[in-house]
Amino acid sequence: MRHRTLHAELGASGAISLPVLEVGSAGPLVVITGNIHGDEATGIVACHRLAAALHGNMGHGRVVMLPSLNPAGLAQMVRVVPMDGADLNRVFPGSVTGTATQRLAARIWQELVRLSPAAVIDLHADSALSIPYVIADRPVDLPVDERIGLEARVLEMAVATGITVVHEYPDDEYRRYALDRSLAGAVVNRLRRPAVTIEAGGRRLIDAAAVDTMVYAVAGVLAWLGVATVPRGSPPARVAGGPWRRANAIRSREAGVLVPLVSPGARFEAGEVIGEVRTVAGEVRERLTARESGMVIAWADTAWVAAGGGVATIAVAEHSGRSGAGG
Numbered sequence: 001m002r003h004r005t006l007h008a009e010l011g012a013s014g015a016i017s018l019p020v021l022e023v024g025s026a027g028p029l030v031v032i033t034g035n036i037h038g039d040e041a042t043g044i045v046a047c048h049r050l051a052a053a054l055h056g057n058m059g060h061g062r063v064v065m066l067p068s069l070n071p072a073g074l075a076q077m078v079r080v081v082p083m084d085g086a087d088l089n090r091v092f093p094g095s096v097t098g099t100a101t102q103r104l105a106a107r108i109w110q111e112l113v114r115l116s117p118a119a120v121i122d123l124h125a126d127s128a129l130s131i132p133y134v135i136a137d138r139p140v141d142l143p144v145d146e147r148i149g150l151e152a153r154v155l156e157m158a159v160a161t162g163i164t165v166v167h168e169y170p171d172d173e174y175r176r177y178a179l180d181r182s183l184a185g186a187v188v189n190r191l192r193r194p195a196v197t198i199e200a201g202g203r204r205l206i207d208a209a210a211v212d213t214m215v216y217a218v219a220g221v222l223a224w225l226g227v228a229t230v231p232r233g234s235p236p237a238r239v240a241g242g243p244w245r246r247a248n249a250i251r252s253r254e255a256g257v258l259v260p261l262v263s264p265g266a267r268f269e270a271g272e273v274i275g276e277v278r279t280v281a282g283e284v285r286e287r288l289t290a291r292e293s294g295m296v297i298a299w300a301d302t303a304w305v306a307a308g309g310g311v312a313t314i315a316v317a318e319h320s321g322r323s324g325a326g327g
């Protein structure tokens with residue numbers, strides 16, 4: 001294991017150093033990044049575990065890990081880059097003359113271009129009430145013939161994780177939410193290499209079971225590429241059916257106590273009440289009803305929901321209509 005740091009100048013905000021862990025030499029290179037959202041820390045400890053597990057288990061290839069892309073956000077337990085409050089995972093490839101977040105993105109992007117990885121894995125966490133899942137990005141900016149090939153490769157990589165595969169939002173929403181400027185989205189759309197985003201565990205904490213799941217998922221990709229054969233442990237539960245895609249979050253009309261009625265990973269049918277918004281006295285103010293069948297990926301990390309607030313992230317069948325579900 002070799003250690004180095006990646007130094008990023010952030011203009012008036014000063015500079016930060018990102019630790020880099022490297023193992024292996026010749027062959028295909030895999031970049032693993034974590035903690036781009038400062039309050040999502042499962043990936044940091046997954047990188048530590050992988051650093052130890054890769055020793056003696058390397059095949060043909062090289063692994064470069066950046067356990068935290070947002071150490072300042074980590075120290076404050078916030079999603080964004082605290083210097084300017086922006087989401088680092090929506091600004092790639094960044095700008096060397098822009099805001100602190102844009103400069104940080106540009107430095108990370110420069111390093112990715114230099115490394116020219118065969119694949120990139122970005123590690124996130126969703127909520128304490130979520131299933132582990134892997135997100136397959138959409139190569140929306142590629143000519144259709146290239147897109148088909150890369151999309152197939154991204155899907156193969158996602159399936160290799162062994163956890164539930166969820167495609168990103170449909171093309172128009174994918175662009176509207178700037179997901180082609182997320183780290184994995186930019187790798188797919190600009191570097192034209194396969195990349196996936198793995199989500200495991202809750203925010204703001206390290207859950208040992210989520211770390212196990214993340215190591216299992218990353219090890220599946222490394223084995224698929226022939227880069228390393230890390231012991232994987234037992235497979236986590238996977239949601240049957242699919243292919244799934246992310247759909248718009250369910251929002252509540254009313255403020256109140258959020259009471260989930262179906263578990264993460266449980267499938268529901270159109271018209272089913274999957275949760276309630278109640279008053280403290282117990283009166284039901286709103287029944288959260290599914291507009292089409294699907295499954296809950298994650299409930300919001302909150303016991304109280306504001307009027308108009310998102311209450312759950314859901315997945316629907318990849319080839320279904322656009323509406324998702326709503327309250």
Ligand SMILES: [Zn+2]
Nearest residue numbers: 037040124125
């Ligand atoms: Zn995240």
